[in-house]
Amino acid sequence: MSKNPVKEELYQQFARIGKALSNSNRLELIDLLAQCERPVEALAEQAHLSIANTSQHLQVLREVHLVKARKDGLQVYYQLADQGVLDLLRNLQYLAQRQLAEVDRTVRLYYENPAQLEPVDARELLNRMEQGKVLVLDVRPSVEYQAGHIPSAVSIPITELEGRLAELPKDREIVAYCRGPYCLYAPEAVELLAKSGYKARRLTIGLPDWRAEGLVVATG
Numbered sequence: 001m002s003k004n005p006v007k008e009e010l011y012q013q014f015a016r017i018g019k020a021l022s023n024s025n026r027l028e029l030i031d032l033l034a035q036c037e038r039p040v041e042a043l044a045e046q047a048h049l050s051i052a053n054t055s056q057h058l059q060v061l062r063e064v065h066l067v068k069a070r071k072d073g074l075q076v077y078y079q080l081a082d083q084g085v086l087d088l089l090r091n092l093q094y095l096a097q098r099q100l101a102e103v104d105r106t107v108r109l110y111y112e113n114p115a116q117l118e119p120v121d122a123r124e125l126l127n128r129m130e131q132g133k134v135l136v137l138d139v140r141p142s143v144e145y146q147a148g149h150i151p152s153a154v155s156i157p158i159t160e161l162e163g164r165l166a167e168l169p170k171d172r173e174i175v176a177y178c179r180g181p182y183c184l185y186a187p188e189a190v191e192l193l194a195k196s197g198y199k200a201r202r203l204t205i206g207l208p209d210w211r212a213e214g215l216v217v218a219t220g
Helices: 005-021 024-033 040-047 053-061 083-101 102-110 122-130 142-147 158-167 183-197 207-212
Strands: 067-072 075-080 134-138 173-179 200-202
Touching: 005 024, 005 053, 005 083, 024 040, 024 067, 024 075, 024 083, 040 053, 040 075, 040 142, 053 067, 067 134, 075 083, 075 158, 083 207, 102 173, 158 183, 173 183, 183 200
Parallel strands: 134 173, 173 200
Antiparallel strands: 067 075
């Protein structure tokens, strides 16, 4: 019995998306582009890839319309095609954590430190912000903060945090956030802050997920 040609064509097209996502570097590039649009050179630097390799990965993603590009002079900037691309990445991450013991074990090891305070979700953070009981700390690179951040959040990139601890108050709880639920910047920030005598917790989500929930995002 032969396959239905329409069904076969559809599944071949679905498989193109799966094939484009079947590379860890391309998944990381999607996560980076969820923060803000970037030129190839900046993406290569953040992903620790060569410019040529980054360009090749972006072309694969562009061929299946997961990313799009715009030209500004001689510079080409890339961005996600739409919110659905980030949703796809997050669903893939959550599914992997649920189905793969290796992922769950890694998450428990690096993100669920029993010596640290319980992480904060978006609604709890909003309540504490309204009560003036918390300082929100954005530890992503400054270019990502400028493109969008939680209102009133203070920007101190993780690479600068240790040298700028004196700028933070010790009489208020600090909630650190970064790129997303699987970004290591916020856990690293909380660990450093806790060792330095600060009361610190991390936000369970990142800025793109905050935006996706319809919450207010500031720029500049």
